[in-house]
Amino acid sequence: MKVGFVGWRGMVGSVLLQRMRECGDFELLEPVFFSTSQASKTQTIEGLDGSFVLKDAVHLEGLAQLPIILSCQGGEYTKTVHRALREIGWDGYWLDASSTLRMQGNAIVVLDPINQDRIAWGLKNGVKDYIGGNCTVSLMLLALHGILKEGLIDWISSMTYQAASGAGAQAMKELLSQMGKLSESAISDEPALDMERRVRSTMLSNDFPQNVTQVPLAGGVIPWIDSDLGNGRSREEWKGEVEANKILGWKTEPLKVEGICVRVGTFRCHGQALIFKLNKAYDLQDVGAMLDSANDWVQLVNNDKESTLAGLSTAKVSGSLNIPVGRLRQFSSDKSIYSAFTLGDQLLWGAAEPLRRALGIVLRYAK
Ligand code: HSE
Numbered sequence: 001m002k003v004g005f006v007g008w009r010g011m012v013g014s015v016l017l018q019r020m021r022e023c024g025d026f027e028l029l030e031p032v033f034f035s036t037s038q039a040s041k042t043q044t045i046e047g048l049d050g051s052f053v054l055k056d057a058v059h060l061e062g063l064a065q066l067p068i069i070l071s072c073q074g075g076e077y078t079k080t081v082h083r084a085l086r087e088i089g090w091d092g093y094w095l096d097a098s099s100t101l102r103m104q105g106n107a108i109v110v111l112d113p114i115n116q117d118r119i120a121w122g123l124k125n126g127v128k129d130y131i132g133g134n135c136t137v138s139l140m141l142l143a144l145h146g147i148l149k150e151g152l153i154d155w156i157s158s159m160t161y162q163a164a165s166g167a168g169a170q171a172m173k174e175l176l177s178q179m180g181k182l183s184e185s186a187i188s189d190e191p192a193l194d195m196e197r198r199v200r201s202t203m204l205s206n207d208f209p210q211n212v213t214q215v216p217l218a219g220g221v222i223p224w225i226d227s228d229l230g231n232g233r234s235r236e237e238w239k240g241e242v243e244a245n246k247i248l249g250w251k252t253e254p255l256k257v258e259g260i261c262v263r264v265g266t267f268r269c270h271g272q273a274l275i276f277k278l279n280k281a282y283d284l285q286d287v288g289a290m291l292d293s294a295n296d297w298v299q300l301v302n303n304d305k306e307s308t309l310a311g312l313s314t315a316k317v318s319g320s321l322n323i324p325v326g327r328l329r330q331f332s333s334d335k336s337i338y339s340a341f342t343l344g345d346q347l348l349w350g351a352a353e354p355l356r357r358a359l360g361i362v363l364r365y366a367k
Contacts, residue, residue, distance in 0.1 A: 016352035075099060110355065163264070
């Protein structure tokens with residue numbers, strides 16, 4: 001079956017293609033590659049045999065030939081092209097990494113380890129739009145899967161530590177150039193306070209590179225992600241609750257999710273400090289065992305310093321599908337409240353992997 005790929009050169013698209021190659025997914029489909037800027041160009045694609053003539057990603061009739069389209073091109077592209085395709089009667093499956101369609105009633109937010117039944121229901125009932133969720137939401141749900149599936153959670157507070165990759169490739173590059181500028185401005189062997197003064201003055205200077213991050217990210221944190229909803233919440237924080245509930249679906253009580261989303265200077269690994277209240281006090285070891293055994297990717301990290309430094313390492317988790325969960329403890333003031341800290345790769349389980357798996361599910365259904 002033919003599958004059209006749009007936005008496959010971007011970060012999420014590249015990670016998706018890499019995972020698809022690793023998993024042998026291209027043996028199950030015939031890829032057609034689209035481009036918004038290089039239509040008609042002949043292109044070889046790493047790991048794939050032969051060459052491909054790129055098709056025009058804004059030519060509706062060309063796109064409409066495909067039974068399945070997967071877009072990592074971004075929200076603006078989805079806004080114009082998806083609607084236009086539906087208006088000319090295209091009835092194919094649309095899979096998308098961007099947030100544009102997520103909250104539409106006729107779209108399913110895909111995270112199959114959590115909502116495989118919802119995806120199966122959608123396919124049987126003619127749902128055609130399958131959208132990847134927000135990265136922190138997908139990572140949080142996978143991390144807490146063990147207690148979510150038992151229906152134990154009353155509320156969650158998620159304080160995020162979000163990587164530059166969530167703001168795009170340019171943000172990652174800018175972070176590195178900020179780091180470089182700061183490092184260049186220091187003089188080796190000078191006292192730490194002199195170094196800090198020099199570095200701070202570089203950070204505050206007019207030519208400090210911050211077109212993308214707007215304020216310094218290297219050497220700092222940015223406690224606002226995405227737009228301002230005007231009610232004290234950022235759009236990223238709003239997504240944390242609404243998307244989690246959309247993924248969990250129709251069969252559970254609404255989950256209360258609150259938190260503050262913060263950009264930090266990691267490159268592609270998101271972290272989340274979680275506080276959650278369960279419906280009663282459970283034995284801490286039982287909670288740990290539930291978390292640890294929930295799915296193939298989550299791993300419980302012992303709550304001691306040595307295990308934490310080794311297991312909750314952004315450098316080690318980056319580029320992997322692992323979702324370590326550690327710092328698990330019970331509040332002494334209320335034994336039904338627990339804390340945990342989790343990490344996950346923003347581009348893999350945070351973006352490309354749920355889509356890759358959803359594509360496999362759609363393909364198996366459509367064949
Ligand atoms: N909105 C996320 C972030 C990335 O800014 O980190 C996309 O899920």
